[in-house]
Amino acid sequence: MNLAEKILAAHAGKNEVAPGEFISAAVDMVLSNDITAPIAIKEFRRLGVSKVFDTSKIVMVADHFVPNKDIPSAEQAKQMREFCLEQGIKFYDVGEMGIEHVLLPEQGLVLPGDVVIGADSHTCTYGALGAFATGMGSTDIAVAMATGDIWMKVPPTIKFVYHGTLGKWVGGKDLILYTIGDIGVDGALYSAMEFTGEAIDELSMDGRFTMANMAIEAGGKAGLFHVDNKTQLYIKSRANRDYLVYEPDIDTEYARVIEYDVTFIEPQVSLPHSPANAKPVNEVDNVKIDQAVIGSCTNGRVEDLRLAAQVLKRHKVRHGVRCIIIPGSQQVYLEALSEGLIEIFIKAGAAVSTPTCGPCLGGHMGVLAEGECCISTTNRNFVGRMGSTGSEVYLANPAVAAASAVAGMIVSPDRVMK
């Protein structure tokens, strides 16, 4: 069996599972947020169950429209807060919260070998830790909160092998945009993606979170990494419960194996209106920008902010460009503060915000007007994603976004860092 199959078999109480098989899997963590929890709470009530199955395996995070952007969103956050209090569930509220997929690994709430489901499509982020993590809807989450298990169809797995060494300014974001550009937004539909190879071994944990995060953008059910020394080091200080590390069998079969040589991959930019429209940044000609957003569950970790600061240090955001930088959690914010990154951002003319998903989905804190163009380190550039249907979003890594904020147009960091 491969990695996904091993984890699912163990959680279904079976010796073996095969792609296409329907199973009931025990869940280790169930997540929802201020958009998806209200429906999950309503459906939970309909089940007629009075208590959730295990308060230690459920969390709710208010991150999308908080700090509350309007009265209806305040009502949604209030519903979650009250439900969590009633049930004894941990609720991450403003001041303690972070963007859910930055926060949960950082707090040690998701660990290798776990099955994690979340009412948020980017739940696949935790695959970076060697967990089987996947996004579902509110009703699925309601049922899992009541019963502790969930139905799943075992997915086929596509193995990706990344050979070679990463070039300058190239990281997890570039590898995943390149991959989606190659296989398309439905290239891994219903499948698990297993990311391997020597370039992946070299990649930091933050880079791996970025890659796993965007598995869904290729239609993937999960995006998994093998547990290595970097993973162990990351969780060592965070884990406060037992976990199991699974490894794929050496002779296991995959639905497909796709290999890349990363040595010649340049920083990537995905053009509107699909993450699959990936191109090397140097082939993006003369695209002027009105806004740059650096943050999100994709690129809101401290390494991302370090990259942005490296570019913004001793530079100024170009007049006419709004550069919005959003640390992914309070801890990331604090680290950025103590490393002097926040000072660099403010001196460069960027705005720094408390953690929120905000602009990524056109919620608040950076909504685009008609005709405006934004470069963003987020994960989706669909029509109207960040505001007006007449606006455009280009996806890139934090260094490219920061360089573009300085140049006022989409450029490679090398153009600014001469």
Added chain:
Amino acid sequence: MKLKGKVFKYGANVNTDVIIPARYLNVSEPAELARHAMEDIDADFVNNVRPGDIIMATTNFGCGSSREHAPLAIKASGVSCVIAYSFARIFFRNAINIGLPLLECAEAVDNTSSGDTLEVDLENGKIKNLSSGRTFMAKPYPDFMSELIAAGGLVEYTKKRLAHT
């Protein structure tokens, strides 16, 4: 159960952001969401859709976010089913869980135009284009999915399961 309605046809990768834009996700009442269904891909949809109508698309319908608001908005707008080449997996789960029927049938999509009237028999997956007279068969559901659908969605299915334990 037989469904009948006029077709609204779209292309590939119709994502949840255009089905129900995030700016409307500060509420979750289906009727309120339905007022903005398909708004960013077809601004006239809500004015033209009638109870029973059918959405058609090619590959990967419903890709993007996990928002259950997307199938809820479509269902509450009066749409009786969605027929596509393929569906994004979270949207697929959500639709089945809330009782919005989905059918996979590329042949029907290829041989139907916007505005055609279809009759769909959910029992056997038969799709009849009343405008052209042609008939197509949708891909059958796996047994487990049929059980879920027959129960009336995941909550009803789970209630029965909990009652037995």
